[in-house]
């Protein structure tokens with residue numbers, strides 16, 4: 523089973539993932555961007571204010587292809603539970619917010635375009651926990667240097683997550699991530715227990 527954690531930066535996602543790791547030592551815990559050289563290339567691009575958003579999309583996608591081949595598919599074929607901190611939905615939500623519509627030919631919708639690229643090769647998640655938090659709290663918690671600019675971007679990312687949930691409501695479990703971080707972790711743990719009990 524492939525379980526993914528998604529949400530804005532500062533949603534408490536990584537703390538929840540760490541708490542789950544302590545609770546499920548038998549599972550494979552992983553994350554995107556990865557720590558491979560593809561992940562290093564992604565980090566380099568994210569640190570460059572002038573990075574081309576389309577080039578950045580393909581760096582993230584290359585990192586995902588490698589992550590799938592090297593970690594996710596082997597673990598799933600051994601029958602392991604795989605829990606990943608970010609996965610395909612991060613590209614659909616974040617890179618669709620970075621790519622303005624005018625960037626793509628023929629008025630293509632960025633979110634749909636990015637989904638189509640992935641659908642040709644990815645392994646879709648069985649369940650996704652979405653840590654839902656408002657962009658201001660997210661930017662504040664993540665310690666963004668320009669909080670207003672970051673919150674404006676995260677608002678678009680959040681709208682994209684909402685579109686994804688609308689398209690695939692049965693896959694998502696929404697957790698209120700505006701709660702204190704300890705309560706966010708407890709809610710995520712409870713949601714995962716329920717998903718595993720019903721599988």
Ligand code: TMP
Pocket residue numbers: 530531532554555582607608609612613616617
């Ligand atoms: P993190 O908050 O999980 O450490 O993720 C690092 C940043 O990378 C975060 O701002 C979200 C961004 N990101 C994307 O924009 N697209 C992606 O596909 C992934 C995996 C992360």
